[in-house]
Amino acid sequence: MNKTLLGYVPKESPIYEVHPFVKLFFLLVVSLFPLFVAAPEWNFGLLIFLLLLMFLCRIDMRTLRIYVPVAISMGSIILLSYTVLGGRHAEFQVVASVFGFPIYWERLRDALVVYFRILPMIATMVFFLSTSRERDVIVAMRSIKMPFVVTYVFAMALRSAGMVLEDFHIVRQAEQARGFDTTGKSLAYKIRKYVMYMIPLFALSLRRAEEFTNALVARGYSFTGKAARIKRADYILSHYSYKLHDYILILLIAFAFGLLLYLSLGLGFFDLNKSAFIRWLHQVLS
Amino acid sequence: MATAVKKADLTAEEIWAVQPGERRSVGVIHIVILALLIGIGFVVGAFGSISFPLGFGVNFFWTGIAVQQVGAVWFGGWGVLAGAIFPFFSNAIAGTPFYVSLAYVPANAVQAFLPAWAFRKFKADPRLKSGRDYLILFIAMVVSSAFGALWSPLVVLRGFGLLTTESVPLFIWGWFGGNVIAGVVFNFILLKALSAVVIRTPAFVKRWWS
Numbered sequence A: 001m002n003k004t005l006l007g008y009v010p011k012e013s014p015i016y017e018v019h020p021f022v023k024l025f026f027l028l029v030v031s032l033f034p035l036f037v038a039a040p041e042w043n044f045g046l047l048i049f050l051l052l053l054m055f056l057c058r059i060d061m062r063t064l065r066i067y068v069p070v071a072i073s074m075g076s077i078i079l080l081s082y083t084v085l086g087g088r089h090a091e092f093q094v095v096a097s098v099f100g101f102p103i104y105w106e107r108l109r110d111a112l113v114v115y116f117r118i119l120p121m122i123a124t125m126v127f128f129l130s131t132s133r134e135r136d137v138i139v140a141m142r143s144i145k146m147p148f149v150v151t152y153v154f155a156m157a158l159r160s161a162g163m164v165l166e167d168f169h170i171v172r173q174a175e176q177a178r179g180f181d182t183t184g185k186s187l188a189y190k191i192r193k194y195v196m197y198m199i200p201l202f203a204l205s206l207r208r209a210e211e212f213t214n215a216l217v218a219r220g221y222s223f224t225g226k227a228a229r230i231k232r233a234d235y236i237l238s239h240y241s242y243k244l245h246d247y248i249l250i251l252l253i254a255f256a257f258g259l260l261l262y263l264s265l266g267l268g269f270f271d272l273n274k275s276a277f278i279r280w281l282h283q284v285l286s
Numbered sequence B: 001m002a003t004a005v006k007k008a009d010l011t012a013e014e015i016w017a018v019q020p021g022e023r024r025s026v027g028v029i030h031i032v033i034l035a036l037l038i039g040i041g042f043v044v045g046a047f048g049s050i051s052f053p054l055g056f057g058v059n060f061f062w063t064g065i066a067v068q069q070v071g072a073v074w075f076g077g078w079g080v081l082a083g084a085i086f087p088f089f090s091n092a093i094a095g096t097p098f099y100v101s102l103a104y105v106p107a108n109a110v111q112a113f114l115p116a117w118a119f120r121k122f123k124a125d126p127r128l129k130s131g132r133d134y135l136i137l138f139i140a141m142v143v144s145s146a147f148g149a150l151w152s153p154l155v156v157l158r159g160f161g162l163l164t165t166e167s168v169p170l171f172i173w174g175w176f177g178g179n180v181i182a183g184v185v186f187n188f189i190l191l192k193a194l195s196a197v198v199i200r201t202p203a204f205v206k207r208w209w210s
Helices: A020-030 A040-056 A061-082 A105-131 A134-143 A148-177 A187-193 A195-218 A244-266 A276-285 B012-016 B028-051 B064-093 B098-103 B105-121 B131-159 B165-198
Strands: A094-098 A101-104 B053-055
Touching: A020 A105, A020 A134, A020 A244, A040 A061, A040 A105, A040 A276, A061 A105, A061 B053, A061 B165, A094 A105, A101 A105, A105 A276, A105 B064, A105 B098, A134 A148, A148 A195, A148 B028, A148 B064, A187 A195, A195 B028, A195 B165, B028 B064, B053 B165, B064 B098, B064 B105, B064 B131, B064 B165, B098 B105, B098 B131, B105 B131, B131 B165
Parallel strands: none
Antiparallel strands: A094 A101
16 A cells, blocks of 8 residues: 555555656646536536546545535535625525525525535545655656755655654643543633643654754755755656656646636636526526 | 854844854755744644634634744744745645635735744744733734735635625634634744744744744
């Protein structure tokens, strides 16, 4: 199994046949797709496509469970924002009334449009995080010729996040061993006492910073100066090369985006007035 | 690297002033601090984003503000950079779309920058020795969070068409309250508890980068 930023993926997963840059390119481009699509059924189709990709890449779908509350809370907030908090509009069509709040068709429609835009955007991000290892992000950045210091900081940041999480567990266990227990206490109490984790976490990180620095200086790394001017062989990149299918995938993603732009901005293909789902829903609610 | 000033008790003026003969330059330790702050912010910020979500990366209680503002007070530009970058990661983990997170960068940068600027400009003591220091921190927290609270719902969320005009105030107050309350709970204690140690380390930044 390979540990990714969000979970574990089997080493045999077809995603590892793909160059890390292709995954980054997919994230950057496909995240834009929903912004040009208003019709909810097309965005829903994109969501299904992304879930299918995750399944094909053998991502443990149980990791997606943490996003179910996110999707529900986001959906509820969008719905509330567009209906109850949406104000009163005499020009809109009332389809229902909840506790005296008129629910307008136009607001309900807009809430659905926004929600179905957000879901595939989140799924694209989850797909990237679920399939990318720390190393993949670094390789992707280096393959687009990002400066060494930038990729190094990113690599160290991703690695230190894991260390901080480990430190957090150690601090929590140490405090529990000394009798600190928040079970049954109020949320306000737990929030106040959260600072008991923050101070040791900061202190540990400051100590780590000095250890890291000494290790880096001892290995000849330097922010400026002689060591930085020496051309180093990029060892990690030597393990990754673009294959024919990587070029094809990049071209396919770029072509799909171009086509989407043409259909959306040129022909208005994804407009709401062309949405079969919206027409059907309007008929049902009217 | 900085050569630490050896003196029993520094005044607020002395903390920020480069002493005669003291050499300060950007070093590897600052790069390391930047990476570590992003790492802490990633974890601490994600906790707030997942535990108290209002939606689209806006939270009722965002713990990441402590790393953003305290880090910037201690480590200047490196803290500001970290404060602008780490919410991008913590929001991503909490399910905020890529481009929405990217559009929050200016808000997060200002939230980190203002307290750092106020402490340097008004020579406030990061150990919070006087009421003036507390006041400067509090005002900087409020003003910077107000900017973030206005930028994010009005520019980002409205720009992406995610909110109606009527629901914007909920998100403005959500962002503002979530950051200020968390800042009040954590920033004062962290500065009070750790500043005395941090200002004597070579990682401490007196100017903006060293």
